[in-house]
Amino acid sequence: MSLETLSQMLLGHAILWSLIYGAVLCYRGPSLAKTIVKVLAVLPLAVLAFVQGGPMALTFALVACAIGDCFMSRDGTPAFLLGMVAFAVGHLGFIALFTAFGSDVSNLQGAGRILGVILVSGAAIKWAPEIVRGAGQLKPFVIIYILIVVVMAVCAFSLPHIPKGASTAVASLLFVCSDLLLGRHIFVQPHNHPFRIPLSISIWVLYWLSLMMLTIIYLF
Numbered sequence: 001m002s003l004e005t006l007s008q009m010l011l012g013h014a015i016l017w018s019l020i021y022g023a024v025l026c027y028r029g030p031s032l033a034k035t036i037v038k039v040l041a042v043l044p045l046a047v048l049a050f051v052q053g054g055p056m057a058l059t060f061a062l063v064a065c066a067i068g069d070c071f072m073s074r075d076g077t078p079a080f081l082l083g084m085v086a087f088a089v090g091h092l093g094f095i096a097l098f099t100a101f102g103s104d105v106s107n108l109q110g111a112g113r114i115l116g117v118i119l120v121s122g123a124a125i126k127w128a129p130e131i132v133r134g135a136g137q138l139k140p141f142v143i144i145y146i147l148i149v150v151v152m153a154v155c156a157f158s159l160p161h162i163p164k165g166a167s168t169a170v171a172s173l174l175f176v177c178s179d180l181l182l183g184r185h186i187f188v189q190p191h192n193h194p195f196r197i198p199l200s201i202s203i204w205v206l207y208w209l210s211l212m213m214l215t216i217i218y219l220f
Contacts, residue, residue, distance in 0.1 A: 003051065010048040017041040018208045027200035030075040038073045041208060042066040045215045054219045057100060061093025065211060081141060087179075088145050091152045097218065098155040098168065105158050113157045116169055120153040120176055127180050134187030142183070149179050164217050171213035178206035 018041035025034045046062035049055075064086050071083030095103075108114060128146050135142040156172035159165040181203050185196075193199070 006051060007048055010044040010051070014041055014044040014048070014212070017044075018204075018212075022201055022204045022208070026204040027197040030073060035070055035073040038069045039066050042069055042211060045211055049215055049219060052219050054215075055097055055100060057093050057097035058215065058218050061090045061097060062211065062215065064090035064093055077138070081138065084138075084141055084145055088148050091148045094172075094214065095148075095152050095155050097214075098152075098159055101162070101164060101218075102160045103155040103158045104160070105154070107158045107160050108154075113169075116157045116173065117154055120150060120157075120173070123176070123180055124150050127184060131180075131183040131187050142187075145179075146183075149176055152176075167213065167217050171210045171217065174206045174210035174213070178203050178210065181206070 017037050021034075021037045021041050025031075025037055028034060042062065043066040046059055046066055049059040049062055068083045068086035068090060071079045071086060074083075108117065124146055128143075131146070132139050132142055153172045153176050156169045159168055181199065185199055185203060189196070189199075
């Protein structure tokens, strides 16, 4: 099997399982099927990054996200905490990736970059307090996680003027939106919220698209 064929298969599997998860499982309760499908929607992206010889930071971040998906799809606080730790590690992997491609705060020039940082920071400042209040015993971990997410977004906006810069910023914004919506979904909104299903689908779409975009951006 050629590398091109293998890559197409991996990408196809990731797309297929992501569609199944978004359409059928993302708004349902924990189950083994949910865990398997969710992991299968992300893990092929990590394998693709590896077989294509992409940056190790990209593969590392995608593997961490797949592990986070595994734990987040299970029930109970310990599993949730492990999932959050895995995703935090994934974000740190993306920070390392952006740094390797020249991310530097000295690049934060121009209205678009500054506006992006303001939007991310403003959203975090507006939503973080109520998310943290609802996190209970997980407050310290949630605070650290939010800070890491904001740093990742700032690093994305701090990339130099290369073709990867603008698209990375967009992908990072999708990731941030997904994380903030997930935080509100878990810690703020009631379980019987009328928009629970469309919100769950939106969170998944934003998250998976961000990973897909980042994979493609740094492989091709």
